[in-house]
């Protein structure tokens with residue numbers, strides 16, 4: 001009865017090649033942009049339904065024909081004010097409407113988005129559903145999007161009316177997109193559409209690497225922070241770092257990168273060693289992880305409030321001995337106070353606090369404002385912070401960095417024996433999701449324990465990486 005979904009219809013609207021990839025079962029590339037976190041989706045859906053209460057859900061565990069039939073029954077019952085997860089099919093495309101709201105002249109299609117504002121991509125999502133529903137015979141009279149009010153601060157109870165802002169969206173026509181989708185499904189060979197500006201409109205397409213010309217060894221596209229530089233080089237017709245004019249304006253890290261790529265060697269600036277040595281023992285290598293629940297979970301929090309959930313600290317004494325300390329908030333409660341108290345106790349009163357990025361210092365400043373009783377302790381820690389990232393960016397480059405100074409890029413270049421491949425969690429976004437899952441009331445104890453261990457291992461690797469990178473760079477710089 002249906003072969004396609006809303007995502008296929010929207011893929012066809014963006015690009016014929018994407019439509020072909022969708023309709024020929026080509027697996028999505030690894031690391032494709034996620035469609036949203038499950039915990040977010042559940043919380044946002046609950047808040048939206050609370051705003052339009054009294055609706056009846058079309059059960060998910062029915063086969064498609066039964067869900068369509070159940071939808072029709074519910075729509076025909078004028079006593080039901082709203083239908084949740086209503087299902088429609090047109091032209092082989094199946095869509096699910098989060099909320100179909102009964103109004104005087106017909107129905108409004110309503111969707112909630114886990115965002116503080118909505119854009120073109122969100123509008124296409126809801127209007128595609130509305131279009132399919134209308135083609136399926138529903139008297140759709142309008143579309144609405146709900147997003148968060150970024151100013152909302154939760155009290156003891158969540159107020160879905162204050163949390164969500166309603167936006168009216170103009171209906172759209174997807175006739176051409178459906179025709180393109182059906183044509184792509186019938187097409188034998190993959191259309192050779194080259195990557196271009198359409199690949200980001202309205203959202204980044206996950207197949208960008210497949211459709212882009214591969215970056216060669218000498219490509220200017222691997223230069224760090226090169227947005228404006230790339231435009232200038234494109235105007236000169238320069239795509240190869242070896243042919244960049246000698247009078248081309250570049251910042252120091254771009255100049256170091258060019259030298260490093262052309263010479264196939266790491267660049268070590270004269271300032272690297274003194275900068276790395278400008279720390280005081282005992283050195284505390286510190287990293288934070290945080291979660292940002294979309295729907296405020298605790299009093300005093302807003303949509304996407306950053307909540308620091310754990311820290312790791314490798315402490316290196318002047319005689320080279322190393323000690324490790326850590327903290328992870330494991331309860332379903334606002335973690336900030338326990339985070340601060342444990343950190344202040346472990347930070348001691350002397351020595352440098354070494355971090356890799358400005359995130360830790362800005363988090364400490366935010367906590368200082370939030371918990372004024374710890375103002376002095378946190379202020380003292382902020383004054384001891386030394387950020388390794390600008391030191392590396394200003395004085396070091398390795399061709400393997402390919403323009404990125406993130407620790408995930410730096411570690412394999414500088415300390416290849418110590419990477420993240422053996423860890424269950426590979427980045428901060430995964431850690432944030434894991435933490436929310438760990439504290440969730442329905443997570444089984446065994447899984448909770450597994451997540452706890454994975455979170456501790458991930459954060460500890462970050463601080464061990466900092467310690468190892470500093471030691472290795474000191475050696476390379478002649479220290």
Ligand code: SF4
Nearest residue numbers: 015018199205208211
């Ligand atoms: S990356 Fe661009 S060209 Fe390739 S399928 Fe996606 S939208 Fe089309």
